[in-house]
Amino acid sequence: MNRTLLVGGSGTLGSELADHLLKSGDNLTLLSRSENLKGFRTIKHDLIETENIAKIDLNPYSRIIYLAQSRNYKDYPDASGEVLKINCISAYKLGEMASTLGLPFLYASTGSVYRKKNGRIKEEDPFLRDGELTMYAASKISTEILLRRLPNITIIRPFYVFGRKSDSSMLIPKLFEKVLNGETINLTGSKGLIINPIYARDAARAALLCFENEVKIANIAGVSEISLLELVNKIALIIGIQPKISFSVGDGESIIGDISKLKSLGFKHQYDLNLALEDFWSNYRN
DSSP, X not given: OOEEEEESOSSHXXXXXXXXXXXXXXXEEEEESSSOOTTSEEEEOOTTOGGGGGGSOOTTOSEEEEOOOOTTTTSTTTTHHHHIIIIIIHHHHHXXXXXXXXXXXXXXXXGGGBOOOSSEEOTTSOBOOGGGOOHHHHHHXXXXXXXXXXXXXXXXXXXXXXXXXXXXXXXXXXXXXXXXTTOEEEEETTTOOEEOOEEHHHHHHHHXXXXXXXXXXXXXXXXOOEEHHHHHHHHHHHHTOOOEEEEESSOOOEEEEOOHHHHHTTOOXXXXXXXXXXXXXXXXXX
């Protein structure tokens, strides 16, 4: 039986992975700011307190999964210190501690690290350049570079994950709210950005599959490639409200993660985009 320490088990991806591991019979422990997350064995620790990371005992565990990130990742420069501590320093320290004990370590990066390109983005494609970097992407890139020098590291790069615990700062929940509230959604070009989002329940299974197969780096994304125009119209149909859409002059871009590596492991998505959107809306209403 695996003895997993899951760092960041209350967010979009972490909550689904925690549920999946528990149902699979994993001897699971969550590391969280909250003292007790209902139904889970929990260790309380604030990752901002980087000087105390070394006090965390990893000996009871057989693997470590690090999904934590600052909730204020968009608040630059005010939250830059918090982002650095949670996304970089604590992640690397735990990764190094795990490596010393010979434990496999999974780190959740992001699909936002890549430079934009026409076509699907592969794992070996280049990172954003200095002038293109957000604080969030920079924090993930720097941590990736540091962790990749260690053994037993798996890095996942999720693209537009959404799920039951997603908040309105994320793209798809934000689109639901805008349609629901009758707000105008502005799209660049004739269709807006083209993406391949993935439902968190599938993303959790995909991340675990990559980890258990000792994959070094893997994109985590959906099968369906869809423009924001099509996505907004699907959401509007589910809610039953006519969307308000405006268009700006410009070329529509695409951010599509190539999932060939994921498919090579035999991964099959259980939620197509329509089912995922319906399930999200059902949970949103409740």
